[in-house]
Amino acid sequence: MHGQFGGSVRKLGAALPGSLVYFLVLILSFVVSSSQPSQAIPAFARKYGLPCSACHIGWPILNVFGQQFRDNGYQLGNDRDSPIYQNPAYWPITFRVTPQWHLESQNKVLVDQTGAEQTVTTTGFDLSGLDIWTAGTLYKNISFSVLPSMGEGDTFHFENAWVRFDNLFKTPWMNLKFGKFELDMLLSEKRFLTLSNVGGLWYNYQFLPPGDINGFGGIGDNQLGVELSGHSKNSYARYSIALLSSVDGNPGLTSGGQAGTARTYDVFANVNEGFQVKGLGVQRVGLFGYVGQSPTFFLTQTVGGVTTPLEAQGNKSFSRVGAYGWWFIKNLDIETLYMHGQDNVFLGNAVAANDPASLPAGAAGPTWNGGFVEAHYTVNPQFILTGRYELVHMSRQANTALQATPNLGNVDSFTVGYRWYPIMFSRGGLAFHNEYAQAKTGNTSLLTGSDQTSRSVMIGFDFDY
Amino acid sequence: MNRSWRQLQLVALIIAVGLPVLAQEARVGNLTGHAEAGKKLYRRYCVGCHGPTGDGNGENAPWIDPKPRDFVGATFKCRSTPTGTLPTDQDLYNAITRGFYNSNMPHWDALPEQNRVDLVAFIKTFSPRWKAEKAGDPISIPAEPPVTIQSINHGAELFQKMECWKCHGQQGRGDGPSAATLTDSKDQPIRPYDFAAATDDSRFKCGASNQDVYRIFMTGVDGTPMPSFADVIQPNDAWDLVHFLRTLQTHRKSKENEVLKSSGGKVSSPAADKSSGSGN
Numbered sequence: 001m002h003g004q005f006g007g008s009v010r011k012l013g014a015a016l017p018g019s020l021v022y023f024l025v026l027i028l029s030f031v032v033s034s035s036q037p038s039q040a041i042p043a044f045a046r047k048y049g050l051p052c053s054a055c056h057i058g059w060p061i062l063n064v065f066g067q068q069f070r071d072n073g074y075q076l077g078n079d080r081d082s083p084i085y086q087n088p089a090y091w092p093i094t095f096r097v098t099p100q101w102h103l104e105s106q107n108k109v110l111v112d113q114t115g116a117e118q119t120v121t122t123t124g125f126d127l128s129g130l131d132i133w134t135a136g137t138l139y140k141n142i143s144f145s146v147l148p149s150m151g152e153g154d155t156f157h158f159e160n161a162w163v164r165f166d167n168l169f170k171t172p173w174m175n176l177k178f179g180k181f182e183l184d185m186l187l188s189e190k191r192f193l194t195l196s197n198v199g200g201l202w203y204n205y206q207f208l209p210p211g212d213i214n215g216f217g218g219i220g221d222n223q224l225g226v227e228l229s230g231h232s233k234n235s236y237a238r239y240s241i242a243l244l245s246s247v248d249g250n251p252g253l254t255s256g257g258q259a260g261t262a263r264t265y266d267v268f269a270n271v272n273e274g275f276q277v278k279g280l281g282v283q284r285v286g287l288f289g290y291v292g293q294s295p296t297f298f299l300t301q302t303v304g305g306v307t308t309p310l311e312a313q314g315n316k317s318f319s320r321v322g323a324y325g326w327w328f329i330k331n332l333d334i335e336t337l338y339m340h341g342q343d344n345v346f347l348g349n350a351v352a353a354n355d356p357a358s359l360p361a362g363a364a365g366p367t368w369n370g371g372f373v374e375a376h377y378t379v380n381p382q383f384i385l386t387g388r389y390e391l392v393h394m395s396r397q398a399n400t401a402l403q404a405t406p407n408l409g410n411v412d413s414f415t416v417g418y419r420w421y422p423i424m425f426s427r428g429g430l431a432f433h434n435e436y437a438q439a440k441t442g443n444t445s446l447l448t449g450s451d452q453t454s455r456s457v458m459i460g461f462d463f464d465y
Numbered sequence: 466m467n468r469s470w471r472q473l474q475l476v477a478l479i480i481a482v483g484l485p486v487l488a489q490e491a492r493v494g495n496l497t498g499h500a501e502a503g504k505k506l507y508r509r510y511c512v513g514c515h516g517p518t519g520d521g522n523g524e525n526a527p528w529i530d531p532k533p534r535d536f537v538g539a540t541f542k543c544r545s546t547p548t549g550t551l552p553t554d555q556d557l558y559n560a561i562t563r564g565f566y567n568s569n570m571p572h573w574d575a576l577p578e579q580n581r582v583d584l585v586a587f588i589k590t591f592s593p594r595w596k597a598e599k600a601g602d603p604i605s606i607p608a609e610p611p612v613t614i615q616s617i618n619h620g621a622e623l624f625q626k627m628e629c630w631k632c633h634g635q636q637g638r639g640d641g642p643s644a645a646t647l648t649d650s651k652d653q654p655i656r657p658y659d660f661a662a663a664t665d666d667s668r669f670k671c672g673a674s675n676q677d678v679y680r681i682f683m684t685g686v687d688g689t690p691m692p693s694f695a696d697v698i699q700p701n702d703a704w705d706l707v708h709f710l711r712t713l714q715t716h717r718k719s720k721e722n723e724v725l726k727s728s729g730g731k732v733s734s735p736a737a738d739k740s741s742g743s744g745n
Contacts, residue, residue, distance in 0.1 A: 049525035049569050051513035065510070068575040076571040078564060079668075234575045276577045381509045 043092045044069075045427070047136065048076055052429060057333065057376060058384035058419055059429055060191040064274070064282050067186075068235035073143030073166035073175065074136050082140040092136040098128035098433070100460025104197055108445035108452045117447050127152050128195070128460075131159070141166040145181070158251070160222050173230030180224045180249055184240035184270045186286055187324050187335050189220040193376065193386045196456035199415035199437025204322075204339045204370040207392050210409045210444070211402075212366065213350040214318055214343050215248055215256040215294045216266075222249045223268070236274030236282065243267060246293050246315070256295040258309040266292030272324075281328030289321040297352035314353030316344035322371075331378045338371040348398035362400030369395055370411075382421040389414045394442075405449060407442030414438055419462070428465040433458065489595070491554040491586035496579055498554070503587025506580050514569060519591030531568045532653055539592035540650060540688040543671035548685040548693035550601025551594060557585045559672070566668045604683050606676050607700045612708050612720045614728040620709025621732040623702055632657040632690065637713030650688040657691075660713035678707045 045052050052059050055066030062070060075081040083090075103123040110117050129152065135145035143166055147159040162179030182190050189205050205220030225244030231237060246264040247254050255262035272286025295312030302308075322339035345351075348366040351358045370392035377385040392411040397403045417435030437456045443449045491498035507515075516523035519536035526533050534541070543560050544552040561581050564572030573581060589595040610616065624630060632647065634640040637660035649655045662668060671677055671686070682703045685693030694703070711721035712732065725732070 045513075048571070049514055049529050050571070051509070053509045054513070064575040064577075065571075065573065076564075078566045078568065078571060080569060236575075276579075279579060282575075282577055380505070 043094045043133070043135065044074065047086060047090060047092065048080055051381075053381035057378055058193065058381065058421070059431070061193060061376065062188075062191060064235070068231075071175075071229075071231045071235045071238065072172070073141065073164050074145075075141070075143065075166065081137055083137055084139075093132065093134040094464050096131040096133065096462070096464035098195060098460045098462040099125070100128065100195075100433075100458055101125050102196060102459070103455075103457040105455040106452060108448065108450050110446040117445055117450070128462075129154070131464075138163070171230070172233060175229045177227040177229065180222050180251075181227060182222050183219050183242065183268050183290070184227065184229060184238075185219060185288065186238070186270070186272050186284060187326065187337055192374075193384065193419055194388065194415050194417060194435055194437065195433060195460070195462065196415070196417075196435045196437045196458035198413065198439050198454050198456035199388070199417070199435055199458075202337075202372060203390055203392050203411045203413060203439070204337060204372060207341060207368065207370065207411070209343070209348060209366040209368065209394060209398060211350055211398065212343055212348050213256070213294070213296065214347045215246075216292055216318060217248045219268070219288070219290050219320055223247075223266075224249055224251070225265075236284075237272075238274075238286075239269075239271045241267070241269045244292070246312075255312040256298070258295075258298055258312070261295065261298055261309050261312040263312055264293040264295075264315050266290065277328075280330060281333075283328060284326040285324070287321075287323050289319065291317065291319045293317050294347055296346045297354060314346065316346045316353055318343040318347060333376050333378075335374040335376075336371070338369070340367070340369050342367040343398075345398070360399040360401060362403065364396055364398060366394065366398040367396045368392055368409075383418070385418045387414070387416045405443040407451070408444070410440075410442030412440045417458075429463060431462040433460045433462045489586050489590045491557070491582050491589060493554050493558045493578075493582045493585065496582045498579070498582030498584070498586035500583070500586040500590050502580075503583035503585070504590075506576075506584050507587050510573070510576075511584070519588065525569075529569050530653075531565075531655070532651065533569075535651070536588050536591035538650075538688075539594040542686045542688055544601070544684050544687065545603035545680060546601025546684065547604060547695065548687055551598055553600045553603060554582070554585050554589075556600075557588060558582060561585065563672065565670050567670070604680065604695070606679055606683075607704075609675055609679075609707075610701065610704050612724050614724055614733075616705045616708045617712055617721060617725055618709075618733050619702070620705035620707070623698070623706045624709055627694070627698070627706075629706075633660065637661055637710065647690045649690075655689055660710060661715055675704075675707050675711070678710060679703055682706065 044055070055062060055069055057063045069076060079085055101124065103121065105119060105121040107119040108117040109120045111120070129150055131147060131149045133145070133147045137143045143164045144162065146161045148156045149159040150156045158180060160180050160182060162177050162181045164175060164177040166175050168174035168176060182188065189202050194200055202220060206218040208214055208218070223242070223244040224247055225242050227240055227242035229238070229240035244266045245253070245262055246266050247262045252259040253262040254260070255264070268288070268290045270286060270288040272284055274282045274284040277283055293315040296314035296316055298309035299311040299313055300307050300309050318341070320339060320341045322337060324335070324337040327334045327336070343366050345359065345363050345365040346353045349359055349363050370390070372388055372390035374386070374388035379385065390411070390413045394406065394409050397406060397408060402408055415435060415437040417433065420432045421430065422432060423430050435456070435458045438453060440451050440453045442451055444452050489500035512523055513525045514523040514529060514533040515521055515536060516526065516533070521533040521535035523533060539551060541552045541556065544550070544556050546552055546556070558581055561584055562572060562574050564570050630641050631643045632641045634644065639657040639659035641657065644657050647655050647657065669677065671681055681691070682698065683693060683695045685691055698706070708721050709732070711717070711719050712725045715722070
């Protein structure tokens, strides 16, 4: 028996073969009107028996219900939350990997053989890294996540590992997370739709000016620390504030790339508010800020000719602040972000803070502004289109010499793609992913100082179980 | 000509299939829900459990207990309307918003209100009952009288007299002598409500206020062995029963438990005394 979702169209297709029109109708119907539900992080889908489209606009982007679920510590607020109610065979683990074909191209690359700049192109079948993610609840109101991740040929690293005490004092406004975790950016780089080498990041979240020695990789990096967060019952109003080690998420007290040297802390805060607009959906606006420090030199010890950094010194400040909005017009949603960044003059000029005389002429702390507009159109829970334009532009270079090339480091990029989730049932997820991305970086070619353009084309199957 | 005719057939069939769905509406407050919009939402959020035909046989249903609601049967537990009647749109909206704590049904209060009303409209397309019948009229609930020890004691008497304990147990733990034999209208085992289990009201299926508990007596929980007592109990008696039942929530801070504590901490109903502790 077919339901109200597309079964009748499939029957028609079978009854009227041979016609190109009907064949196209059949194909289009399958894409646009397929009857099967969408899927999400299968570990959670298995636990709660919900289709992942319940939590995701198109996985992995969270919708309002998914955001509430996440804010509640991966809990729905019923007695299925505690693992004691689960079948003992339940194992809250998800694997995710993306076999793919992709093409990478960059122009104006200096090549040894010719001593000139030329376009370099590579292409072939490939694999993404592997995520093995376990997450859920240890008990009612005690949640956790552990995500070992590895790239092809790499060793595992912990993308995240944290425990969270939820609803402290019986209020959703008090939750405490401890460990390595994603910064609470509502617009999440961990849960967006683009995966290619060029389009698989938000440049604003990862940006550093050329030559800058700031060890902070960007607000897109998971960090080590403790986070206090809270939200209204429906998660429309949210806040978080985190105290973080100045280690860019690297274990071993690693500051400025050197293990065992960290001794300072950073602070990140985020606040956002959602509001309903009748007939359109829940709109969200928010503010965020990150203030941190990064070392400019180290106390060292040399034994047997081997020099070991002991303690980060000359820590200098940097900041990232911004505002964002997430706008819904029925099936179309648009993410917008503005961000301003600044690094201390010593970080920007790669000069030790105890050696100010080495600062070049016209030295100044580099500053930049950036933002993006990213749109998704959800044709149905199984088919979603995406497009993004992003830029990061330097507003002040770190010294007079760099100011001669004011576009140095600027990034202008765009990405378009779609994801189709062809088979959707409640135990696994599969997305056919197709994406084109392009990014231009200002004055970065080594020989001529020209702009360079990188391009990615990616076709792959993104799946998790 | 033949090709045009087939295209015409296609359009006619799509209209024929879609028209009943498009026609259904729901009204909650000043919002009007539309089944067409609700259909997309149902597909996104609900189909995994309730199934594409709304019969409660979604792909996850075999692993879910209690089973998902069968919208085709259109028998709903939580209503403001008399037993046997269809619920109001507001009742369905409340159920979607509140969820059911002891089932897989989450609270959907994060969804925009319009979405929830649209879902109500679509849910009503699954059963022909919504075309043949109107929703019942909500029962009237008189103002709650003050909580007194007399009210609590009288409620305890009624608890014995009406044999509530046979299912719910003398201490309200859902372990009365009949509890193990109970089944719902789908022949699925069902357990009576355990009043003593939670420290708050989150486990109440149909709302946590005293008014909600009163309403359950009078409407019954259709599809379960819990009947309506509207024809056998007077409103004041029902309120007394509510006050007594609140004292069975021994870990809950409540006016009823305060009154009971200030009166010695024990219900003095002779019947309750006689049978106290014997229902386990």
